[in-house]
Amino acid sequence: MAVNGPIVLLVEDEVEMRRALGPSLRSHGYQLVEAGTGREALAQAAGRNPAVILLDLGLPDGDGLALVGELRKVTQAPIIVISARGQERDKVAALDLGASDYITKPFGVVELQARIRVALRPLSSAPAAVPEPVFTAAGVRVDLEHRQVFRGQEEVHLTPTEYRLLTVLIRHRGRVLTHRQLLEAVWGPNYAEQTHYLRVYMGQLRHKLEADPARPRLLITEPAVGYRLRDE
Numbered sequence: 401m402a403v404n405g406p407i408v409l410l411v412e413d414e415v416e417m418r419r420a421l422g423p424s425l426r427s428h429g430y431q432l433v434e435a436g437t438g439r440e441a442l443a444q445a446a447g448r449n450p451a452v453i454l455l456d457l458g459l460p461d462g463d464g465l466a467l468v469g470e471l472r473k474v475t476q477a478p479i480i481v482i483s484a485r486g487q488e489r490d491k492v493a494a495l496d497l498g499a500s501d502y503i504t505k506p507f508g509v510v511e512l513q514a515r516i517r518v519a520l521r522p523l524s525s526a527p528a529a530v531p532e533p534v535f536t537a538a539g540v541r542v543d544l545e546h547r548q549v550f551r552g553q554e555e556v557h558l559t560p561t562e563y564r565l566l567t568v569l570i571r572h573r574g575r576v577l578t579h580r581q582l583l584e585a586v587w588g589p590n591y592a593e594q595t596h597y598l599r600v601y602m603g604q605l606r607h608k609l610e611a612d613p614a615r616p617r618l619l620i621t622e623p624a625v626g627y628r629l630r631d632e
Contacts, residue, residue: 405429406429407431407449407451409435409445410435411454411455412435413436437460445471445474450477452478452520453477455499457494465497468498479498480501481499482512483505485504495588495591498564499588501515518584537573537618540609549609559604561586564586565598568582574628576622580593582598602619
């Protein structure tokens, strides 16, 4: 029977791992697309429009961390890194480059399925406001189509994680988003309690976008709850 569910791109050079994960993914209604190298992954990501990408870092034709950044140029699909590298610096690097979540091998299939469901949740939850191609407020202009951010007339460079955090706030502009909602949307479910990540990146965004970071007009703190993007 044909499967018409969301496409999962599995980037993994170990045939045994692909054989182990494939039946479980298909049995849960996902269409599985496989890639054994970074080059194949980029081609599949650009051509198949996956809903989520499972990315192993140990690929034969290059560093998987660099591939995260390359994938971000062709797709905004959530990237769940699956890797034997369990050190914190690898996790932080992957998330900073644009990954949505990080799971360390060995892992259970049930846990992986849960991570995928969370990654896909924004697609099936109550619809957020559809932003205009250009968002403007408090002297900040965000060209969502061209991924450019300006404060006044000056273009501002944001890291992939900073930009993703900003676009999540733009999609829900005017609404209070809790710390957990933002952490899961930007970093993944494994970081739902890591409020220091959010505090650090929100501080970086304010220094780049606010005229007075100590008295923000755009990125508003809701004490003990979360943050809100002011909508003019």
